[in-house]
Amino acid sequence: MMKQKEFSIPFSGLKQGKHNFDYTINNQFFESFGYDEFNGADIALNVVLKKMNTMLEFEMGAQGTVNINCDLTAEPFEQLISAELKLVVKFGEEFNDEDDDILVIPHGEHQVNIAQYVYEMLVLAVPQKRIHPGVLDGTLESEALKKLEELQPKEDKETIKENDPRWDELKKLLTDK
Numbered sequence: 066m067m068k069q070k071e072f073s074i075p076f077s078g079l080k081q082g083k084h085n086f087d088y089t090i091n092n093q094f095f096e097s098f099g100y101d102e103f104n105g106a107d108i109a110l111n112v113v114l115k116k117m118n119t120m121l122e123f124e125m126g127a128q129g130t131v132n133i134n135c136d137l138t139a140e141p142f143e144q145l146i147s148a149e150l151k152l153v154v155k156f157g158e159e160f161n162d163e164d165d166d167i168l169v170i171p172h173g174e175h176q177v178n179i180a181q182y183v184y185e186m187l188v189l190a191v192p193q194k195r196i197h198p199g200v201l202d203g204t205l206e207s208e209a210l211k212k213l214e215e216l217q218p219k220e221d222k223e224t225i226k227e228n229d230p231r232w233d234e235l236k237k238l239l240t241d242k
Contacts, residue, residue, distance in 0.1 A: 069097055069180035077175035079116050086112040090129070090187070098184050102191075104141050105132035110183060121154040123179060127187060135197035142197045148190035152182055 074086060090108040095101070108129030115122040130143045154168045154177055161169035162181075170177060 069178065072180035072183060073176045073178040074114060075176040076114065076116055076121055081116050081118065084114045084116065086114065095184070100188065103131045103133055108146070108187060112179065121177065123152040123154065125150045125183065125186060127190070131191060133191065133195050135200060136195045137200055138197055140197050144191060144195065146187065146190040148186045150182060150186040152179070
């Protein structure tokens with residue numbers, strides 16, 4: 066939990082207008098949420114807080130890399146990620162984070178913790194299917210890939226008919242105009 070404290074932004078002493086906050090996020094941040102899918106992380110986060118009379122607006126932007134394992138080969142690789150999130154903070158009777166874009170905090174509060182929003186934004190920025198770039202361009206040499214190729218079903222040329230008579234009849238309709 067210690068790693069998340071630095072994401073509490075005290076706004077009560079700030080003047081109205083824009084304020085910048087910069088963070089470097091590493092794997093400890095994700096581990097503080099019990100998330101262990103990344104081998105490593107190096108992400109630059111920029112937070113712009115726009116303080117107004119009745120509300121706060123946060124604009125968060127993140128760029129960096131996470132080291133993850135390939136879904137096919139289990140080989141670790143660096144995945145580039147980029148993410149943006151806008152969050153509006155309003156003041157109300159009680160804390161309410163049911164809306165994804167609007168956070169309501171009690172009137173007496175003097176700081177906002179954005180750690181949960183940062184965490185969700187970054188985890189969602191990682192592609193669902195994690196494939197090593199070397200698999201895509203054919204440069205990765207791995208035992209897992211060799212085994213997958215060996216086990217790949219071989220196409221049996223005799224079982225594939227060149228033409229299906231049902232389709233031939235339909236094709237005639239297209240050419241008979």
